[in-house]
Amino acid sequence: MTSTTVRSDRATPSEGPKALPPPKLRRRPWLSVAAAAAIALGAFGGTWVWAATTDTVEVLAARTTIPRGALITHDDLERVRITTDPALAPLPANALDDVVGKRAAYDILSGGLITAEAATDDPVPGEGxxxxxxxxxxxxxxxxxxxxxxxxxxxxxxxxxxxxxxxxxxxxxxxxxxxxxxxxxxxxxxxxxxxxxxxxxxxxxxxxxxxxxxxxxxx
The missing domain is CATH 2.40.30 (Elongation Factor Tu (Ef-tu); domain 3)
Structure with missing residues (x-):
């Protein structure tokens, strides 16, 4: 008995697309270093700004030039903030009322700091x-x-x-x-x-x- 090979005309279903493996992440060490440096720089900058603002004081300065012997008025003075320096001895801003009404002991240029020696109670003209x-x-x-x-x-x-x-x-x-x-x-x-x-x-x-x-x- 002769064996007969049966040929099937039904096509084999095609296989679906193969799943791609997940991409490999490339590590960039320099990014981590840069981020850490930025964070450190920001923290340093904040500290510097805080130190700079807390190390200033409000003092008196001349808004206009005050000639020697002139009576000092409120309009002649202004309050300014400066960084503290041991070499400077300006009067604090709260001494405004103590200076007004006195006379300039010497020419005080506009923008100059007011010191205790800048104002005097000596009248003009003096005695005699x-x-x-x-x-x-x-x-x-x-x-x-x-x-x-x-x-x-x-x-x-x-x-x-x-x-x-x-x-x-x-x-x-x-x-x-x-x-x-x-x-x-x-x-x-x-x-x-x-x-x-x-x-x-x-x-x-x-x-x-x-x-x-x-x-x-x-x-």
Whole structure:
């Protein structure tokens, strides 16, 4: 009996797609190092900022330039924060009311720190002194700006049409307290002189026949 091979026409079902293995993660050690460094840097920066802000103090400073001898007002001062330094000794901000009403002991530039030595209770003029105002035209004033504390001479000048005296002209030695420019261009200078000379200087200044000579400027 002959054996018969049976051939099946039914196709073998195709196999589904093979599952891919999960991707292998590549480790990057430098990323971990960078992250750790960033965290450390941030912590250091925060510590530095905290230290910087907690190591500052609020002190008094000049908002505008205060000439020597001028009365100090609230508008002349401001509160600023600075980093503490043993070399500096500014007055604390809460000393504002103690400074206002006093006079500047020397020229205090705008932005300068206010120290205990910057303000004084000494009156202007002091005992035995008087302040006289002298009005000067541009031809009668020196060619440099006057400052409080400058030493000057108020010289008696000849009137218009008079001859220049042959001898040494009369004069008064004085110290500049303050000066300002009037609206008409005249320079008004307040000078301090001994009480006994104030009357004579005032009479000379009233005549308008005076000139001012700068002998010694403050540093």
């Amino acid at each position: 002194k008087s302040v006289v105002g002298v009005a000067l035209t541009p031809a009668q004033e020196p060619g440099v700006a006057l400052r409080s504390g400058d030493l000057v001479r108020v010289v008696v000048a000849p009137a218009v049409g008079e001859e220049v005296p042959s001898g040494t002209p009369q004069f008064s030695e004085a110290e500049v307290v303050e000066s300002h420019r009037g609206e008409d261009g005249t320079l008004v200078v307040s000078v301090m002189v001994p009480h006994a000379e104030a009357t004579l200087l005032a009479a000379r200044a009233a005549s308008g026949n005076v000139a001012l000579v700068l002998d010694s400027g403050v540093e």
